[in-house]
Amino acid sequence: MISKSDISLITSLQHKKYRDAHRLFVVEGWKMVHEAQASSFVVRNVFSDAELTPSEIKKISLFKTPAAVVALVEQPQYTMELPALTGELVLALDEIQDPGNLGTIIRIADWFGIRHIVCSPHTADCYNPKVVQATMGAIFRVRLHYTDLPTFLREAARHVPVYGTTLDGENIYTQSLQQEAVLVMGSEGRGISPDAAAALTTRLHIPSYPPQSAGSESLNVAVSTAIACAEFRRRTSER
Amino acid sequence: MISKSDISLITSLQHKKYRDAHRLFVVEGWKMVHEAQASSFVVRNVFSDAELTPSEIKKISLFKTPAAVVALVEQPQYTMELPALTGELVLALDEIQDPGNLGTIIRIADWFGIRHIVCSPHTADCYNPKVVQATMGAIFRVRLHYTDLPTFLREAARHVPVYGTTLDGENIYTQSLQQEAVLVMGSEGRGISPDAAAALTTRLHIPSYPPQSAGSESLNVAVSTAIACAEFRRRTSER
Numbered sequence: 001m002i003s004k005s006d007i008s009l010i011t012s013l014q015h016k017k018y019r020d021a022h023r024l025f026v027v028e029g030w031k032m033v034h035e036a037q038a039s040s041f042v043v044r045n046v047f048s049d050a051e052l053t054p055s056e057i058k059k060i061s062l063f064k065t066p067a068a069v070v071a072l073v074e075q076p077q078y079t080m081e082l083p084a085l086t087g088e089l090v091l092a093l094d095e096i097q098d099p100g101n102l103g104t105i106i107r108i109a110d111w112f113g114i115r116h117i118v119c120s121p122h123t124a125d126c127y128n129p130k131v132v133q134a135t136m137g138a139i140f141r142v143r144l145h146y147t148d149l150p151t152f153l154r155e156a157a158r159h160v161p162v163y164g165t166t167l168d169g170e171n172i173y174t175q176s177l178q179q180e181a182v183l184v185m186g187s188e189g190r191g192i193s194p195d196a197a198a199a200l201t202t203r204l205h206i207p208s209y210p211p212q213s214a215g216s217e218s219l220n221v222a223v224s225t226a227i228a229c230a231e232f233r234r235r236t237s238e239r
Numbered sequence: 240m241i242s243k244s245d246i247s248l249i250t251s252l253q254h255k256k257y258r259d260a261h262r263l264f265v266v267e268g269w270k271m272v273h274e275a276q277a278s279s280f281v282v283r284n285v286f287s288d289a290e291l292t293p294s295e296i297k298k299i300s301l302f303k304t305p306a307a308v309v310a311l312v313e314q315p316q317y318t319m320e321l322p323a324l325t326g327e328l329v330l331a332l333d334e335i336q337d338p339g340n341l342g343t344i345i346r347i348a349d350w351f352g353i354r355h356i357v358c359s360p361h362t363a364d365c366y367n368p369k370v371v372q373a374t375m376g377a378i379f380r381v382r383l384h385y386t387d388l389p390t391f392l393r394e395a396a397r398h399v400p401v402y403g404t405t406l407d408g409e410n411i412y413t414q415s416l417q418q419e420a421v422l423v424m425g426s427e428g429r430g431i432s433p434d435a436a437a438a439l440t441t442r443l444h445i446p447s448y449p450p451q452s453a454g455s456e457s458l459n460v461a462v463s464t465a466i467a468c469a470e471f472r473r474r475t476s477e478r
Contacts, residue, residue, distance in 0.1 A: 104462065
């Protein structure tokens with residue numbers, strides 16, 4: 001059985017305001033729920049179609065074809081300590097707005113062993129249901145931190161290289177890339193904001209092919225993130 | 240002015256059956272319409288909000304916030320000649336179903352100077368409006384061919400290497416990669432189908448990091464395509 005107040009709570013969690021207030025988020029589908037249960041996250045409730053009527057499941061699911069199971073999960077409380085972020089490759093996101101892109105980026109980070117993503121405050125909320133589903137479970141392994149990005153980058157730059165992908169950057173394939181570093185990706189529309197760009201120590205560019213081609217203007221930000229992370233990790237196999 | 244029959248025609252083109260029958264497709268937004276006009280494609284009609292009422296524009300637009308302009312564009316008739324496909328890097332797609340993924344892959348191909356994509360018959364239709372919009376204009380530069388994929392790959396393999404990304408493949412970074420070749424990407428759920436896989440000459444794998452990690456099970460197919468294409472093109476700068 002599910003109470004009316006549970007239904008009301010779950011549907012309210014589509015909105016960031018209520019996710020923040022309750023420090024909860026929603027996960028749908030058996031695979032995602034099992035990943036939540038196997039993770040360090042606290043799963044508060046699981047509602048499945050074994051106990052709910054089709055109309056109840058439909059009410060609490062965001063999917064057009066409702067998932068057979070929906071879980072209420074507590075948002076973890078991470079404390080971000082800067083020194084802990086400088087012994088490894090850390091991703092930083094400046095105003096990534098599209099939930100699908102953010103979810104895909106979290107999945108990419110997980111694939112490439114990146115454990116921390118530092119986000120500017122206006123980057124999409126990682127507990128947005130569309131982000132959560134697009135991570136395919138990576139949300140339970142990669143830690144996201146929302147903080148003032150220029151401040152974080154200036155502090156990080158005192159210890160490690162701060163790379164960023166920009167249109168006027170150096171060819172990523174000809175640059176030395178250190179694994180203990182921060183890699184900044186900007187929003188699709190505007191790139192890295194001036195305040196964050198000022199803290200970069202090296203600007204990188206993913207070359208098109210042939211190099212002088214004037215076809216596509218840009219790559220999707222998740223695609224650029226994947227290519228850049230792959231190149232950082234490729235270098236480790238060369239050492 | 241737009242006639243009722245134009246509105247009816249445009250809305251019918253959301254369905255492949257009518258796109259095939261009329262050999263037309265729809266493009267929305269000024270940027271895309273300008274790209275269509277600057278391309279080799281034939282733009283049959285342009286309907287903008289300068290001549291249409293808001294309710295008319297809303298009827299013919301697929302967007303929640305309707306675009307200010309919608310164009311009717313003719314589907315080009317490409318003839319696929321196999322020899323012409325073996326002097327360059329050609330992408331082959333086996334049953335990519337998601338329109339967003341296909342659109343992103345076309346955009347990636349354009350960025351990396353890939354002019355031809357050969358698709359299995361059940362790959363999403365490249366003139367699906369969601370695919371067209373996701374290409375950001377690359378649909379006007381990259382040619383898609385729908386044909387029986389195993390037959391194409393067996394013929395191609397007589398002339399050039401046929402690479403495919405598989406879970407059991409060799410590390411892409413340690414393999415020799417030829418630029419005159421076919422690169423096959425499989426569907427996200429099932430990978431490359433057995434019939435197509437039988438025609439591969441080299442199986443490639445994008446390593447996760449650290450290599451033995453058991454986190455994310457897979458990368459999104461558009462992300463894998465991007466990393467593989469980037470690696471093929473990176474090699475050209477080493478020669």
